[in-house]
Amino acid sequence: MTRPDASPATPRVLLFTGKGGVGKTTVAAATATLAARAGHKTLVVSTDTAHSLADALGVPPSDDPAEAAPDLPGLYVQQIDTQRALERHWGELRGYARDVLVELGLDEITSEEITVLPGAEEVIALLELREQARTGRWDVIVVDCAPTAETLRLLALPEALDWHVNRLLPVGRRLMRAVSPLVRQVARVSMPGDDVVGAGERLHRGLLDVRAILTGENASVRLVLTPEAVVVAEARRTLTSLSLYGYRVDAVIANRVFPAEGADPWRERWAAAQGRRLAEVAESFAPLPVHTVPYLPAEPVGTAALAELGATLYGDADPFARPVVEPPMRVAPDGRDGRGGWELSLALPFAERDAVDLARKGDELIITAGPYRRVLALPAALARRTVAEAALRDGRLRVRFEAGGPDDRES
Numbered sequence: 001m002t003r004p005d006a007s008p009a010t011p012r013v014l015l016f017t018g019k020g021g022v023g024k025t026t027v028a029a030a031t032a033t034l035a036a037r038a039g040h041k042t043l044v045v046s047t048d049t050a051h052s053l054a055d056a057l058g059v060p061p062s063d064d065p066a067e068a069a070p071d072l073p074g075l076y077v078q079q080i081d082t083q084r085a086l087e088r089h090w091g092e093l094r095g096y097a098r099d100v101l102v103e104l105g106l107d108e109i110t111s112e113e114i115t116v117l118p119g120a121e122e123v124i125a126l127l128e129l130r131e132q133a134r135t136g137r138w139d140v141i142v143v144d145c146a147p148t149a150e151t152l153r154l155l156a157l158p159e160a161l162d163w164h165v166n167r168l169l170p171v172g173r174r175l176m177r178a179v180s181p182l183v184r185q186v187a188r189v190s191m192p193g194d195d196v197v198g199a200g201e202r203l204h205r206g207l208l209d210v211r212a213i214l215t216g217e218n219a220s221v222r223l224v225l226t227p228e229a230v231v232v233a234e235a236r237r238t239l240t241s242l243s244l245y246g247y248r249v250d251a252v253i254a255n256r257v258f259p260a261e262g263a264d265p266w267r268e269r270w271a272a273a274q275g276r277r278l279a280e281v282a283e284s285f286a287p288l289p290v291h292t293v294p295y296l297p298a299e300p301v302g303t304a305a306l307a308e309l310g311a312t313l314y315g316d317a318d319p320f321a322r323p324v325v326e327p328p329m330r331v332a333p334d335g336r337d338g339r340g341g342w343e344l345s346l347a348l349p350f351a352e353r354d355a356v357d358l359a360r361k362g363d364e365l366i367i368t369a370g371p372y373r374r375v376l377a378l379p380a381a382l383a384r385r386t387v388a389e390a391a392l393r394d395g396r397l398r399v400r401f402e403a404g405g406p407d408d409r410e411s
């Protein structure tokens with residue numbers, strides 16, 4: 001197993017996600033403000049093109065980390081320019097893809113549009129976060145994520161491709177050197193040059209690094225919700241999919257809770273309905289802590305209002321301590337049959353038995369939970385073993401691997 005990374009340069013990374021409009025940006029900004037007040041060098045970033053983060057803090061948007069408030073020197077905010085990030089990290093590849101499509105007969109405008117990569121903008125923008133994490137400048141990095149963890153799910157794609165990229169790229173390179181002068185003459189499309197392949201490799205490695213940071217032991221995700229049926233249902237699905245993809249969730253934040261005091265009949269009914277919903281949330285998300293934030297009489301804008309919101313939100317808890325939650329996946333020897341089997345187990349909270357599916361393909365395990373699928377490259381200890389049994393119990397998928405691999409099973 002990997003040893004804890006003792007490097008003091010590794011920042012604590014906190015990610016906030018949830019359904020659209022529930023208060024992710026507000027809660028992220030409040031947490032960052034609290035961190036800076038506690039003396040941590042803090043960066044709060046967003047990949048949101050709407051500049052809401054800058055608006056919540058009451059500062060102009062900036063593509064580079066900029067001081068968020070004169071009275072709070074440790075707080076920096078960065079509104080990542082997704083277009084610029086896309087151009088920087090995807091530009092060369094995009095140029096190549098466009099040329100190929102044009103050579104294949106597509107017109108220029110369509111080719112241009114196809115290569116914009118909808119949805120990937122934000123993922124690529126996270127490469128900027130990796131650069132910030134590496135500077136050693138930050139104690140805490142707070143990330144205001146896209147709704148329902150879309151970005152975090154997309155980020156699992158390079159992991160799924162890693163096996164193939166590692167095996168195919170070096171072969172492809174050698175092959176290309178040997179045959180490309182010839183191929184260039186006979187092929188209908190251009191072969192990618194070394195620069196294009198290099199850019200592809202850099203992008204792939206970079207995205208793997210980002211994912212390693214975000215699933216690492218200094219990172220955790222906080223789910224923001226409002227106590228309403230539709231929102232809670234979505235939060236449950238998000239928790240399932242975040243676990244499937246290996247992210248640790250360490251808290252639930254229930255925002256916009258109506259205070260019950262002095263309520264008129266209209267608010268009384270809302271407060272009662274929210275109270276029931278909150279009890280359900282606490283029970284079903286347990287053992288995760290559920291922090292609540294009251295519905296304030298005004299929009300919390302600026303560091304003073306945000307710090308106040310943050311203090312109410314976390315109370316006595318230390319929001320910046322290392323996450324105590326286990327990573328969703330565990331691989332351990334399984335002593336049950338005394339013959340040296342192994343068990344891989346993956347937390348899949350709220351997943352229904354009928355919606356979970358497991359398939360083995362070579363060195364990969366393909367795990368499906370409802371609409372989500374993860375292609376998991378098996379750790380070396382398991383890659384050569386046969387799956388003996390799989391079951392979903394107590395919110396965990398447990399996959400038992402036989403003692404011997406397919407080659408040495410019967411000894």
Ligand SMILES: Nc1ncnc2c1ncn2[C@@H]1O[C@H](COP(=O)(O)OP(=O)(O)OP(=O)(O)O)[C@@H](O)[C@H]1O
Pocket residue numbers: 019020021022023024025026027048052147255256257293294295296297298299300301
């Ligand atoms: N507890 C609260 N009390 C009062 N207003 C709030 C509270 N939390 C958030 N708001 C306000 O609600 C609006 C939406 O909040 P916010 O922008 O943080 O949501 P979001 O989840 O980031 O939205 P999006 O999905 O669009 O990014 C903002 O105007 C914000 O100031």
Ligand SMILES: [Mg+2]
Pocket residue numbers: 024025026048052144
């Ligand atoms: Mg937002």
